[in-house]
Amino acid sequence: PCRTSSFTEMFMNCRVPSSKRYQPTEYEHAANCATHGLWILPSLVGGSLLYFHSMDQWHRVAAWLYGSGLTGLFITSTLFHTAAWKIGHLRCLEQRFHMCDRIAIYFFIAASYSPWLMLRELGPWACHMRWLIWVMACLGSMYVFFFHERYKLVELLGYVAMGSVPATVILSMRAGVCELAMGGILYMVGVFFFKSDGLVPFAHAIWHLFVAAGAGIHYYAIWRYLYRPEDLISVC
Template identity: 25%
Template sequence: MRGAAPRKGAEWAGMSIAARNPSPAPRHQSLGEEIANSVSHGVGLLAAMVATPFLIASAVARGDAAFIAGACVFALSMVALYGASMVYHALPRNRAKQVAQLLDHGAIFLLIAGTYTPFTLGVLRGAWGWTLFGLVWGLAVIGVTLKVMNRITHPHLSTGLYLLMGWLVVIAIKPLMASMPAAGLAWLVTGGLAYTAGVVFFAADARWRFGHFVWHLFVMAGTTCHFVAVYAYAA
């Protein structure tokens, strides 16, 4: 019995430490927050669907298959992201919502890669265009696969991969600057900064009420900037 005492004492010590340093329990979004989340990206979905015909018509007018393909991929990625997000936040907390969350987070990878596509295929082209296209879509496939298989369990890993993909463009910034006007680059950078600023709210939405809704607003701002860049310079 005396030999078991140290173990019992260690257990009590561990319990005491845990009591002083409790792990924060995940906070579920309230009904009001989820309504705001779903409605905001429902508006984003509607805007994407309205904008898509204009984007594709602009690309078709150029008569270039690369611009048409890029515009179509970008448009589909917008619809996928906003549609998945709207449905996920509209569902009650059940198994279907868990599945929808994986699709929602996976769609973020698709939107990032889809945003690159008009610029890699239609603007950069050549070795730089195809290299960046392959890198971004390779990371997107890996990210979506890991998300769907539920292999990325820590949110910071997802966030880090999103940011890595989003700013991977810096490796091709010189050829991109030589291939499109400064105004186009300004729209691209502004959109990237909007997404990056929104990540602060995305990462802290468990602590800040309506933080996730604010993240949605930044996402919509970023998409709007990138839509302008694609429509004016890559479609």
């Protein structure tokens, strides 16, 4: 049996077996929606700023890819958590939103790497990684479509692999590596909370905050080192 204090019960339900989905409390539902919904407008503005400060066609394409991936992540996450909160009894529809949320993560990871791979000279492997990351995103999406929530550990490892493999290509950079590493560390630490529903109150909302913080640091790095050439310290 689950034993929690009356105060904790207001903000967190009991942990469930791995075969079942955790059911957030009303407070957790609201926090899950707010912690990503609040970033939709800033991500739209941020992507637009990159686009309008683009110097050439490749900068515009990279800005469009990155802005779309960033905004799409926050929109799909907010839509899913809103659906889970308000129409959770419509299990089939909620499941579709959940699949879209999981798919958006793959494309967000690919979009986050695209500006660096497209706008920096990083050697021959970067040319292959530019399209390989999108192949990985498509394969991950197919996995979600056919095996959604059947093998949760496999899905988590897929995200980690896609987030770490392209990083081996951009480690040769000097300017921007510290920011990228810091953002990556925030994502990795946030995974602890992602897996802590029923153990830590508002665990999923805390995970959302780590995602937003990591994305913010990565956006700053892209803005400073790829779209503000006067701020460049060194060019790789």
